[in-house]
Amino acid sequence: MSGIAGIGSGINIDEIVKASVTAEAAPKAAQLKRLDDTATAKISALGTLKGALAEFADALEALKSAKLFNQxxxxxxxxxxxxxxxxxxxxxxxxxxxxxxxAKSSKIASGAVKGGADTPFSEGGKIDIHLADKVYSMEVKAGTTLGELQQQINTRFKDQGISAGLVNDPKSGESRLIFSAKEGGEGNDLQFLVSSSDKQLNALGDKKEVLQQASNxxxxxxxxxxxxxxxxxxxxxxxxxxxxxxxxxxxxxxxxxxNQVDIKKALHTFVGAYNKLQSTFGELGRVVPVEGGEPLVGKLTGDSTLRHLQNGLSATFSTAMTGELRVLADLGISCERDGKLKVDDKKLDKALTEQYQAATAFLSGENGLMSRLEKSIQSYSEKGGILETRINGEQKTRDSVKNQLEALNLRMQSVEKNLYAKFIAMDRMISQLQKTSGSLNGLLGMV
Structure with missing residues (x-):
C-alpha cells in the first residue's frame, strides 16, 4: 500500500500509517535489540572465558600425571x-x-663362475645354506641363471635373515655370490653347499671364501x-x-x-596458560573509571560465575600442602602483584635437581596441586558444565528474541493493514461529504 494519499481528504495516508506503525513497534523492538545485544555479548565473553579455561585445563593435564615425571x-x-x-x-x-x-655377522663368498648374471645352469641341483645349527635348502631348476638364483635366494630366505649379493670381477670376468647373515654373534656362521651335475652350478660351491666370521x-x-x-x-x-x-x-x-627439560617446558606452559586466564578475568570483569564520563566495564563485570571461578582458583593456590614443597613459590614460581605467575628458572632447576621426588609429589598424582586445580575448574570447563550451560542459556535468549521479533513484525503488518483500511474508509467518507456539500451548495445557489 506504499504511496497511498487521500484523494478526498488530501491527507498523506502512507506517511501517517508508517509513522504510527513505527511508533507502536519502536519500544518493543528496542527492548528486544537490547536483549539480543546483551545475550550476544555474554556468549562472546563466556566463549572467551571457556577457551582460556580449556587451555589452562590442558596445561594441568600434562602435569598431573606421574608419567611425565617417571620418564x-x-x-x-x-x-x-x-x-x-x-x-x-x-x-x-x-x-x-x-x-x-x-658384533659382526657372517659373510662368505661362493666359488667363481664365468658369464655374469646371465650365466645359465643347464642342469638343476640343490643348494644347502647352513646358519649356525640350522640348514635351509632350495632346489635349483635347469635353465636358471646366476642372477635369477640370487633373486630366488633373497626371496626364499628373507625371513631367515639370509641374503645374497652378486659381484663381478672386471678383470677375470668371473662372478660370485656373496652370502650375508643379518644377525651376528659367535657361532652364527654361514656355510654354503651345492649338489648338482652341472659344472657351473657346482663351481659356486668350490673354493668358497670366508669374508667375515660371526663374532660377539x-x-x-x-x-x-x-x-x-x-x-x-x-x-x-x-x-x-x-x-x-x-x-x-x-x-x-x-x-x-x-626428565627435567620436558617438566620445565610443561611448567612454563602452565604458567603461560594461567597468566592468560588471569588476563581474561581482568578483561571481562574490569571497571575502568573515565573522568567526566561513564566507566568502562567488562562484559562480565559483576557476574557471579566469573567471581566464583576466580575465588575457587585463588583458594586452591593459597592452600599450602604438606611435604618438603608446600607452595609454588618453593619451586621458584611466585605470584606477582597483578595476580600473574613468574618463573625463577634458577630456583626451579635447583628444586628439580635436589628435590625431584618432592616436586613430583607436589605437582602430580591424585593429591598433587594440578589435580586440585583441575577439580576447582572441572564444573566450569567440563562438557555440560556451568559455562556451556550459560552459553546455551544465552543462545536460547537470542532464539526467543528472534521469535518475538517475527511475532512483532506479523502484528505490525496487521496493525498497518487495519490503519490503512480505517484511513481509506475515512478518506472515502470525507470525499462523499465533500460531494454532498457541493450538491447542497448548488441547490442553495438556485434558490
Whole structure:
C-alpha cells in the first residue's frame, strides 16, 4: 500500500500509517535489540572465558600425571660410539661404558663362475645354506641363471635373515655370490653347499671364501667385561637400551637423569596458560573509571560465575600442602602483584635437581596441586558444565528474541493493514461529504 494519499481528504495516508506503525513497534523492538545485544555479548565473553579455561585445563593435564615425571633421559658424553635410550624403569645414575669390539655377522663368498648374471645352469641341483645349527635348502631348476638364483635366494630366505649379493670381477670376468647373515654373534656362521651335475652350478660351491666370521660384541660397564651377540643391547642395565656403533678408545659416560627439560617446558606452559586466564578475568570483569564520563566495564563485570571461578582458583593456590614443597613459590614460581605467575628458572632447576621426588609429589598424582586445580575448574570447563550451560542459556535468549521479533513484525503488518483500511474508509467518507456539500451548495445557489 506504499504511496497511498487521500484523494478526498488530501491527507498523506502512507506517511501517517508508517509513522504510527513505527511508533507502536519502536519500544518493543528496542527492548528486544537490547536483549539480543546483551545475550550476544555474554556468549562472546563466556566463549572467551571457556577457551582460556580449556587451555589452562590442558596445561594441568600434562602435569598431573606421574608419567611425565617417571620418564628418563639418557645421554652419553665423552665421545662417539654408543646410542642410548631409557624408560621409566631406569634408575638415576651414571655408568662408564667402553666398546672393545662390535658384533659382526657372517659373510662368505661362493666359488667363481664365468658369464655374469646371465650365466645359465643347464642342469638343476640343490643348494644347502647352513646358519649356525640350522640348514635351509632350495632346489635349483635347469635353465636358471646366476642372477635369477640370487633373486630366488633373497626371496626364499628373507625371513631367515639370509641374503645374497652378486659381484663381478672386471678383470677375470668371473662372478660370485656373496652370502650375508643379518644377525651376528659367535657361532652364527654361514656355510654354503651345492649338489648338482652341472659344472657351473657346482663351481659356486668350490673354493668358497670366508669374508667375515660371526663374532660377539665385547664391551665393559664400569670395568665389568660383557659380551652380546648383537650390537643392540637391552636391559643389561634395567630400563636402558643402547646401540653400539663403533669401538671407543676410552670409556664413555652414560648418564640416566630425570626428565627435567620436558617438566620445565610443561611448567612454563602452565604458567603461560594461567597468566592468560588471569588476563581474561581482568578483561571481562574490569571497571575502568573515565573522568567526566561513564566507566568502562567488562562484559562480565559483576557476574557471579566469573567471581566464583576466580575465588575457587585463588583458594586452591593459597592452600599450602604438606611435604618438603608446600607452595609454588618453593619451586621458584611466585605470584606477582597483578595476580600473574613468574618463573625463577634458577630456583626451579635447583628444586628439580635436589628435590625431584618432592616436586613430583607436589605437582602430580591424585593429591598433587594440578589435580586440585583441575577439580576447582572441572564444573566450569567440563562438557555440560556451568559455562556451556550459560552459553546455551544465552543462545536460547537470542532464539526467543528472534521469535518475538517475527511475532512483532506479523502484528505490525496487521496493525498497518487495519490503519490503512480505517484511513481509506475515512478518506472515502470525507470525499462523499465533500460531494454532498457541493450538491447542497448548488441547490442553495438556485434558490
Amino acid at each position: 628418563r633421559n639418557a645421554r652419553v658424553s665423552g665421545g662417539q660410539g654408543i646410542e642410548v635410550s631409557a624408560d621409566s624403569k631406569a634408575k638415576l645414575g651414571q655408568y662408564q661404558l667402553q666398546v672393545i669390539e662390535l 660384541a665385547r664391551f665393559t660397564i664400569d670395568g665389568l667385561p660383557m659380551e652380546s651377540a648383537s650390537n643392540d643391547i637391552k636391559d643389561v642395565i634395567e630400563g636402558v637400551n643402547f646401540k653400539l656403533t663403533e669401538v671407543t678408545e676410552k670409556p664413555l659416560t652414560l648418564t640416566i637423569e630425570s
